[in-house]
Amino acid sequence: VQLVQSGAELKKPGASVKVSCKASGYIFTGHYIHWVRQAPGRGLEWMGWINPNTDVTEYSQKFQGRVTMTRDTSISTAYMELSRLRSDDTAVYFCARQYSDTSGYYYNALDMWGQGTLVTVSS
Amino acid sequence: SSELTQDPAVSVALGQTVRVTCQGDSLRGYYANWYQQKPGQAPILIIYDKNNRPSGIPDRFSGSGSGSTASLTITGAQAEDEADYYCDSRDSTGWVFGGGTRLTVL
Numbered sequence: 001v002q003l004v005q006s007g008a009e010l011k012k013p014g015a016s017v018k019v020s021c022k023a024s025g026y027i028f029t030g031h032y033i034h035w036v037r038q039a040p041g042r043g044l045e046w047m048g049w050i051n052p053n054t055d056v057t058e059y060s061q062k063f064q065g066r067v068t069m070t071r072d073t074s075i076s077t078a079y080m081e082l083s084r085l086r087s088d089d090t091a092v093y094f095c096a097r098q099y100s101d102t103s104g105y106y107y108n109a110l111d112m113w114g115q116g117t118l119v120t121v122s123s
Numbered sequence: 124s125s126e127l128t129q130d131p132a133v134s135v136a137l138g139q140t141v142r143v144t145c146q147g148d149s150l151r152g153y154y155a156n157w158y159q160q161k162p163g164q165a166p167i168l169i170i171y172d173k174n175n176r177p178s179g180i181p182d183r184f185s186g187s188g189s190g191s192t193a194s195l196t197i198t199g200a201q202a203e204d205e206a207d208y209y210c211d212s213r214d215s216t217g218w219v220f221g222g223g224t225r226l227t228v229l
Contacts, residue, residue: 034218043220046217046219048217107172111171111177115165
């Protein structure tokens, strides 16, 4: 059971980046996927989530208009695209699974995380 | 959006007990979770819904809280517990993380 993310990216200011998160070992549509980022030496920052079953999303107000979360259920993969990149978007981006038990009850906790993807924004 | 406040750093002697706290208005309506993060690694969930441990998490980790405060207690801290600890919860506009507490085991 794991989430495996795509590799590191180097982008110029103003560009977009798309990070993937492939799930394995569990039913992909049974758990929301969240995206959380961490700037160098800083804390965790929640960006939003996607329900892989319904394609419904919820984004942090901070990233509204710049972030798009999508999924491809045929390959059990979630994506996070961030546009109009700035230098302060340089961070490690994590995907994480929201915990739900066997009855389908969702807890407001993230029980499995991807390994992280470093996105560097620099001219 | 609301905020969760944590002490930036805490230290504990090997084998002793330490408490890490998290304060914020969102905790009046939602349970706190706690994550452990070691350098270069992804966070690990260690406490959910205030006081529940996922399988595989040692029972020296426990959670508690009331009102706008949540606490993580490590009873008998081990050297491998040296890490950053983050609380989080839902809030009215999504989710929020605390700023993190760096725990040093002396």
